[in-house]
Amino acid sequence: MNKRHHSYLLTGFLVLALASTAAGQYYQNLAPEGYSMAPPMQEHLYSETSVDADSSWVEEDTTTGYQTYTIKKGDTLGSISKKFFGSTQQWKKIASANRITDATKIKIGQVLEIPTTNHDKGQGVTYRQRTRYISSPPSTAPAPMTSLPLPPVTQSNDAVLYSESGLPQIILPGDVRKRSRTDDNHVTFNGLTGLVNTFASYPLGENLFSTAFGMTWNKITRRDGQRLQNGEDGDYWEFPILLTYAGENFEVAFKLPFESYDVFAPLTYNFRDGSDSGMGDAQLRLKFSSQNDDMASSLGLGAIFPTSDISIGNTETNNAWEVFAGLSSKRKEGGNFHLNGGYQAGDGNTNHEGIFVNAGFEYDPNDSFTFMGELNFYNRINNGRSTDLVLGMRYHVKPGMSLTLATPIALSNDMFFGYDYRLQGLLQYHY
Structure with missing residues (x-):
């Protein structure tokens, strides 16, 4: 009687262990493919991708909130707004986020905060995405087209005017005539x-x-x-x-x-x-x-x-x-x-x-x-x-x-x- 009782008890423990293992594997198979949660990151917007050479999976971290942009030659707040928002009408939002009172006084090399959402600085949320990498046969890319570079939006001595109603910027050419x-x-x-x-x-x-x-x-x-x-x-x-x-x-x-x-x-x-x-x-x-x-x-x-x-x-x-x-x-x-x-x-x-x-x-x-x-x-x-x-x-x-x-x-x-x-x-x- 005691031997039979012990054998039943041992059999129950084995069945429970097997059931727990199967449930864990079943739950992992039911998780949405490509997403896993990561802790919030107290940094500005960046995108980081890691690829394992022996794996067909790609992991990418994306943070929503603020990101930065370094001003280049020819940039204006209107052109930067169009680059991130698709329209020049958001230049005031960029100016407000960076405490810029005169839109014509931006300098080359200046780093701007770009407010892409309603989050405050440093309050973005990071999502980690896993996607399957499918390799494709190599293809020969066509030769790049040779074209002349476009001129900058403004020159250093141009005056840029902005409308209070958010209309596109008006660029006034600078006076380059030198007095003889x-x-x-x-x-x-x-x-x-x-x-x-x-x-x-x-x-x-x-x-x-x-x-x-x-x-x-x-x-x-x-x-x-x-x-x-x-x-x-x-x-x-x-x-x-x-x-x-x-x-x-x-x-x-x-x-x-x-x-x-x-x-x-x-x-x-x-x-x-x-x-x-x-x-x-x-x-x-x-x-x-x-x-x-x-x-x-x-x-x-x-x-x-x-x-x-x-x-x-x-x-x-x-x-x-x-x-x-x-x-x-x-x-x-x-x-x-x-x-x-x-x-x-x-x-x-x-x-x-x-x-x-x-x-x-x-x-x-x-x-x-x-x-x-x-x-x-x-x-x-x-x-x-x-x-x-x-x-x-x-x-x-x-x-x-x-x-x-x-x-x-x-x-x-x-x-x-x-x-x-x-x-x-x-x-x-x-x-």
Whole structure:
């Protein structure tokens, strides 16, 4: 009885062990093929695949949550958004996740957090997937197609605008035009390159045309060296048209002035000079330059052709010729000096007989303004002498275009129609 009881008990234990083993194998066969749980990983999104050379199974870990992206040349937040989300409209989400307030200030090499789900940083969940690897016979891949690389979305100096409504980005091309040195060269009131009345020894540029329109006004305060009395008055106006062509080391300038005199002096001279206006004497000048990186010198010839439109004053309108020379510095920074002079000669009692000397200094504090100072000395045999201190400013409207304003102040003036000061303006454009 006891032996039979023990044999039954032993048989029961054997049956239970066999049943447990079979149940474990049956449960393993019922598990979904390809998935097994893995503990959460406190890392950013990554994908890791392990393959056993002797096995036909592949294991891959995938984490959902945040992932990173390193900015490359040509990337924008819009293009990165399209790369991960299929649309440029999610650029604000990327900017918010990385605390970016200015979307145009991202840098190459900067690492961005890409929020692909609603999880916070470091809170992703990792799934491990096992899939059966089925080998296939080797195949010959076609040769890669040769194509030119696509240009980057933006350049480094492009401005990128984003719409508040999430519309695609708008890319504004940057201004790559560099300012040339000839953009700062402009003409004087006689048509040659220079300041106000002092010309420079270098030309305007190479193969450049210039057109300028000017205005000069002064109150006539002296007649034939004598100051007008109370009740007497006079005005002088000049409106010059200036045309200039510049080559590599020379330039040609043409000046055609329109002049107007209005003088009333009955007390001083017991008669009225009256009014007179018309075309002034046309002037043509040719200047040759020799220059290097630091200095320039010049030599020129001029011719003056009378129009005989104006007869007021004590001189006649006869032909005259002119010879002049000058020196100029060409420093790239700071200011530059200019010194020049010339001699005019004519037939008879002409207004242009005599000499002139000009000294000027210019300073460019920035690309928009040029400040100028000059001393102009004239000694006309038939028209008296004058020395002017000129203060001027030139505003560069755009490359090649400028507006010049100046005030010559008479330090001494005993010309036939003398003045105390003048106002001058010149609008010029070269192309």
